Amino acid sequence: GAGVSQSPSNKVTEKGKDVELRCDPISGHTALYWYRQSLGQGLEFLIYFQGNSAPDKSGLPSDRFSAERTGGSVSTLTIQRTQQEDSAVYLCASSLRLAVSSYEQYFGPGTRLTVT
């Protein structure tokens, strides 16, 4: 079946511009995560959606970052007034659910964001 898809795959933007990154999770997965990965670094948690619960936004680095998940499916991560330090690969992952036990996360291919 189809995996997690993300678009665009690459995005080059000028400093100060806003960008929107999109994630289409695997159908039926109620949990969706956004991570940021700088070159050669680990995964930095940004935000987590679980069903209809309030999202866990504790990883968002500043108020320039926001994310939505419409209809429990597609999610968009918005970065306003981009800065050069925002340059990274933004990874989206989905899983069946996260409760007492956890299910494996399926990652999308990522969006490589470059802020010039």
Next chain:
Amino acid sequence: GQQVMQIPQYQHVQEGEDFTTYCNSSTTLSNIQWYKQRPGGHPVFLIQLVKSGEVKKQKRLTFQFGEAKKNSSLHITATQTTDVGTYFCAGLRHLLETSGSRLTFGEGTQLTVNP
């Protein structure tokens, strides 16, 4: 701050040598997962450990979960060039402040294998 620590950050081995990466948490974990990320790729799930002291094997890979459920290790026997990549552990812990759960990734161990 970082809740899951992973060491070493980098490891270079000759093909055929063994490799081990260690994952340590400051808090007790419900379970732990391991992922592999090939250069230029995205993380791919390898395995999940749930029980205290659990040991699982996948061919040349051996995964262990500590008795206290605070640490884990991944050991690769006789590395091959196909093992190149970054190995991440991810621990599930419950958040008392939100009554939710969080899967927290370690920083990863980047493995290079010289043929």
